[in-house]
Amino acid sequence: MKKLNVLVIWGLILGLCVLSTSRGMVAAEEAAAKEEEPKFIRTPDVIYVPTPYDVVRKMLELAEVKKGDVVYDLGCGDGRIVVTAAKEYGVKAVGFDIDPERVKEARENVKKNKVEHLVRIEQKDIFTLDLSEATVVTLYLLPQLNVKLIPQLEKLKPGSRIVSHDFDMAGVIPDKVVNFKSKNGREHTLYLWTTPLKKEKTQ
């Protein structure tokens, strides 16, 4: 009798595991089906240069990514920042890029790394985005593009973190500036801002 009870309990546990895994698969398949085929919208504002992986990890460390965060990468390239955030911190992440080739690459990267349940890639112009869902924003753009994003970044929830690779944001005081030497031998400068943004005083 005792043996039978144990068998029934194990059967139930196994059944629940199978059910939750298949639900997760269905959710991932549904998300993939909803993805629109990327198309040409307009020329990107900056060319694609990927952030080396050790620099990606340093950016996420600087942002102090923690459970419950939602990471947005504005101009996500092949999706390496959002994929790394999901894989190494288990957080939700969204990558946005305007270039159809990058969107395809990033979606393949998400699939290859099996993080479809945490990451989505959207083909969007970053200057049209509502950032209110994000708690961490990563940037590898250009100084003038960072400045152009200020009105959107100001709408982030208080305590959100913004990390930029190599480029500052004129008029906004960073909380930290870190120089990091990559395995590639180059020194990369990383900037951290926390919301509400601290604006430089104008005379």
Ligand SMILES: C[S@@+](CC[C@H](N)C(=O)[O-])C[C@H]1O[C@@H](n2cnc3c(N)ncnc32)[C@H](O)[C@@H]1O
């Ligand atoms: C320097 S790459 C950075 C890629 C990635 N974030 C990384 O650090 O590896 C900049 C990316 O921004 C994208 N981009 C440029 N202008 C954009 C815009 N207006 N909206 C969305 N993406 C844009 C480019 O297609 C490119 O993939």
